[in-house]
Amino acid sequence: MTGTDMHDETEDSGPGGYAAARLRLLTEETRSGPPRRTALADLTDDWLTGLFAAGAQGARGVSLVAVGGYGRAELSPRSDLDLLLLHDGGDPRAVAALADRLWYPVWDLGLALDHSVRTPAEARKTAGEDLKVQLGLLDARHLAGDLGLTTALRTAVLADWRNQAPKRLPALRELCEERAERQGELQYLLEPDLKEARGGLRDATALRAVAASWLADAPREGLAEARRRLLDVRDALHLTTGRATDRLALQEQDQVAAALGVLDADALLRQVYESARVIAYAGDVTWREVGRVLRSRAVRPRLRAMLGGGRPTAERSPLAEGVVEQDGEVVLARTARPERDPVLPLRAAAAAAQAGLPLSLHAVRRMATTARPLPTPWPAEAREQLVTLLGSGRPTVQVWEALEAEGLVNGLFPDWERVRCRPQRNAVHLWTVDRHLIETAVRASEFTRRVHRPDLLLVAALLHDIGKGWPGDHSVAGEVIARDTAARLGFDQHDVTVIATLVRHHLLLVETATRRDLDDPATVRAVAEAVGSQGTLELLHALTEADALATGPAAWSSWRASLVTDLVGRVRAVLSGDVPADPGGAAPTAEQERLALEAVATGAPVLALRAQTEPPAEPSGDPEPLGVELVVAVPDQPGVLPAVAGVLAMHRLTVRTAELRALDLPAGVEGSVLLLDWRVAAEYGSLPQAARLRADLVRALDGTLDVAGRLAERDAAYPRRRGVVAPPPRVTVAPAASRHATVIEVRAQDAPGLLFRIGRALEDAGVRVRSAHASTLGANAVDAFYVTRERGVRLPGDEAVEVARKLEETLRG
The missing domain is CATH 1.10.3210 (Hypothetical protein af1432)
Known part of the structure; x- marks a missing residue:
């Protein structure tokens, strides 16, 4: 039955005819989803148009307008009818009589009605005072009467909305956040409110309002489908319960799933969660864009004045290789080539989480569509970047959601799809399986x-x-x-x-x-x-x-x-x-022994840099870079560890692993040598020349280079971001780890100069570092230092504890 057929019947039979046609439509199994919502809106339009024509009797200066969900023609079986009777201020008694002819038949049928009677000026004034009224008017749709009156109001309301957007959009965002605080997140709730919870239908409507402001627009991919799916579930919920409810209660989920032809309640919830996730992510991206636009508008006049009227450009700050920060987001550097750099998605994600910043939507989509898959097994850098991402604390959640929204997580972990949006029917669990895994990390x-x-x-x-x-x-x-x-x-x-x-x-x-x-x-x-x-x-x-x-x-x-x-x-x-064995190093290689002998002969440090690789993932491929091995041989003397670590930090070299040990020299060779075998990586750009590193190391050891001062100057010029709150460092003594030395273990957030600070603090404590084993695992430094007194004996228990306490105080400071 078409809308016209239904209109013919309702004209003959009045409200009863409309009710019968409505019932047939809602029980018609061949029509559901958007077609049924459209047909229900058309049927209701025709009925109300007939009521208006009978009551207005040709009167001018009055029109009937659908607003809100009805204005969008999204009528669920138990939806309210949102109606505005608009008039130009003519005969008030005639307008009141017409309102009665419209409202009472609706009430007689038991339909929920949200109604108002206003002039255009009154409607605009109310919208200016009540944000919810303004949002409803953005979807105003003419039903009957004076089309010019409705069109003029629509034009004025849209103009008001766009002119007032800098003030109204922050208020709208606040409303959304308050609602989310009350109702929770739709994508995790076992009994979600399809409309009010975060990621629900109200948030989808808010995104439409943002788009209408012309200030920003939501990502379109998947958004319309997510909204349609939530509306379909709400339709089935209304028909199943016979009530105007938006809460998908546990006892009704099986029936709703059956009505939609879904396998079971779990499959239903998973579809709801997936839709909510799309809407919530679109909201995050959109509100960030709104904030960016509003900030740029606020500072543009001042920047133009500072730049002499020129157009300001957004500052880009490097975060990692191929990754920069721009305007509060993490974006790809201009030189980044995802198609050649399979580690780039993980490196960008780790940098974003460490900085406490969101990943740019454009950057994520570019990597999702162009990045080359990681080889199997993953190169070491990819594994390290994953660990850094997982170890970054709360910011990991936002970054992971961005990767997941564009399919990158499924590419990294094929088994993830089976747990994605999977509900947990256990009152103890707050999250879906996938979010629980991230929350556990x-x-x-x-x-x-x-x-x-x-x-x-x-x-x-x-x-x-x-x-x-x-x-x-x-x-x-x-x-x-x-x-x-x-x-x-x-x-x-x-x-x-x-x-x-x-x-x-x-x-x-x-x-x-x-x-x-x-x-x-x-x-x-x-x-x-x-x-x-x-x-x-x-x-x-x-x-x-x-x-x-x-x-x-x-x-x-x-x-x-x-x-x-x-x-x-x-x-x-x-x-x-x-019981852990005493630390012991392997026999020195011929290269290490050569460097050690040269250090003894010259009385100065000797070093060598060598690129490390691992076999390619494919026989025809190139070796995968593993890092750069730095081997330093130094005549045994105080201050070697802080000197080497400080020089590396000055040159922006990140230490991945570090081994320090005293080397046994061949018989007949006098003196002793400390051998440092470290794997390092350049923080940005290329590695410094070995000659420059050696020259600075010589100066650091003889005291003519103020390493601490240089590092302090750099830290002052480039302060570390405070977006991530790291757990405090922890320094402990492992009393049973060695019979010949005291083992002090340090766990701390990795940072430039950390090994320098540790080494200097141990030197200040008057102990000698006989062996050190340092590693960087993601964002964490896990280091063990085997220390002795000057005479080469272990520290007494109380003294060891005191050294550890002072070192921890130094790192906390």
Whole structure:
């Protein structure tokens, strides 16, 4: 039945005819979704037009206008009718009589009605005072009467909206944020409000209003489809419940899924979450653009005056190779070539998270469409950038969402699609599976000071529930996926095994601690056998807490924490036979021995730079760059560690790994030499020449180069961004780690000059660094220093603790 057929019937039978036609339309199985909403709007238009014609009797200067959702012709079965009776200020009694002829038939049918009677001036005045009224008028649509009156109002309202946009749009954004605070995020709620929650229909309407301002526009890809899907779910919800409700309650989800032909309630929720995610992400991008435009408008006159009337250009600050900051976003450098640089997406994401900045939509889309896939296994830099991204704390969430919105995450982790937007029907869980995994990584980043291998902790946090996309025990399935993924990421066999063990047993500690008798030796022995080593136990303890905290408030408590800690202590005692061996280096290579002999002969430092590569991913490909090896041989003397570290920091070289040890010289050669074998990377641009590094190192050792002053000047000129709040550094003593030296362990946020500060603080404490093992794991520095007194003996316990305390105070300062 067409809209015209329905109109003919309603003219004959009045409101009863409209009601019958409406009922037939809503129960017609062959028509649903947008066609049914359009047909319902057409049917209602025809009925109201007939009522208006009968009541107006040819009167001029009055019109009937649909606003809000009805103005957009988006009538769900139980939607309100939003109507405005517009008049030019003529006979008030005639207008009132006409309003009665319109409103009462609507009420008689039991339809919800939101109505008003105003002149154009009154409508504009009310819109200026009430943002919600103004938003409704933006969708005004003429139904009947004086078309010129409606058109004039529409034109004036749109002009007002555009003229007032600098003031109204911030107010609209505030409304959206307040609503999100009250209603939560649609993409994570088990009983979501399809209209009011963040990412719902009201946010989609707000994006239309922003577009109407001409100030900014939302990303179009997928937005219309997401909005349509939410409207379809709301239609089915109205028909299923027979109520004007927007809340998708648990007890109604199966029926709604069946009405839409969806497999089950989980599949329904997943579709809702996917739609909400599209709308929420579009909102984030759009509101950033609005803020940027408004800021540029505010500063443009002053900038033009400063530039002599010229056009200002946005400043670009480098963040990483191929990645810059521009106007509060992370964008690609002009020289960046995603098609040649497969690591660029991860490098850009890590830089954005570390800086606490959003990734530009344009940059993400360019990388998604042009970036070359990473080889298998991943190169070392890709793995390091992933760890940096995961270890950046709360900013990781926003950056990950941007990558996911454009399909980059699925490209990096093919198994991610199975957990994406997957609901968790458990009141304890706050998030979908995928967001829970990211939230666990965020929580785990707070514990990176507690573990020796934060990179393994962060990757295991990302993967620990990845098996929930498969049938059966998700820990068992997850172990298989984690093993495959870790190998693809380029971890060695030992690390792959550790990650797989963490995923397989990520529930072991909390379940055993709360469900088994810890006084039974068999209980503790079983856990020890499953874990296998002290290092894995340490990681599993941190992962357990991060997982629980990321689940929700009900999943963790001081009681649970105490039980788990008790269990860990008992298991550690069982595993205590694995005492770490004393540090020992491999025999020097011929090249290292040559450098050492030259250093002894000249009495000065000698160094060599050599590029390191790993085999190509494909037989015909080029070797993958691994970094640059820097080998320095220095006659044994105080201050070597801070001198070398400080010079490298001055030259903007990032230390990835570092080994320092005393070298045994061949028989007959007098003197002693410290050998430093480090892997470094240039922060920006190319590496400095070895001759320049050596010259500065000589000056640093003889005291003619003020390394500390130079680093302080650089830090003052380029202050570090404060967008990321890192956990404080932690310095501890490992008393049983060596029989010949005191081992001081440092875990801190990686930063330029960190090794210099540590080395200088240890020198100031009057201890000698006999061996050092430093590594940068993502954003974390994990360093161990084997120190002795001047006579080469271990520090007494109290003195070692005091040295560690002072070093931690120095790093915190």
